[in-house]
Amino acid sequence: xxxxxxxxxxxxADLKVNPGRVVKHAIDAHRPVLLTSRGRxxxxxxxxxxxxxxEEERAFxxxxxxxxxxxxxxxxxxxxxxxxxxxxK
Numbered sequence: 001x002x003x004x005x006x007x008x009x010x011x012x013a014d015l016k017v018n019p020g021r022v023v024k025h026a027i028d029a030h031r032p033v034l035l036t037s038r039g040r041x042x043x044x045x046x047x048x049x050x051x052x053x054x055e056e057e058r059a060f061x062x063x064x065x066x067x068x069x070x071x072x073x074x075x076x077x078x079x080x081x082x083x084x085x086x087x088x089k
Contacts, residue, residue, distance in 0.1 A: 003031060012037045015045070026050075 003009070007025075012035045015022045022045055026033045032046040046054075070076060083089070 003034060008032065009034045009036060011035070012042060
């Protein structure tokens with residue numbers, strides 16, 4: 001989901017003139033739109049679906065990193081131990 005600078009960088013004035021076009025572009029392209037003011041980035045417009053998907057991916061990656069840290073620190077259980085703690089057969 002990389003930014004295409006030729007398409008996804010839009011002056012803030014364009015958002016003020018035609019906000020629907022900017023939002024439609026973000027939804028259709030599945031990429032965030034970078035809004036600029038005086039040549040500097042000031043905000044990002046992204047579809048809700050793409051935002052939620054990215055948040056889920058970040059949460060998953062944080063869980064993987066935490067799990068790897070637990071393994072490295074010796075905080076692990078066998079499958080049998082985990083089932084016993086959860087009262088599963």
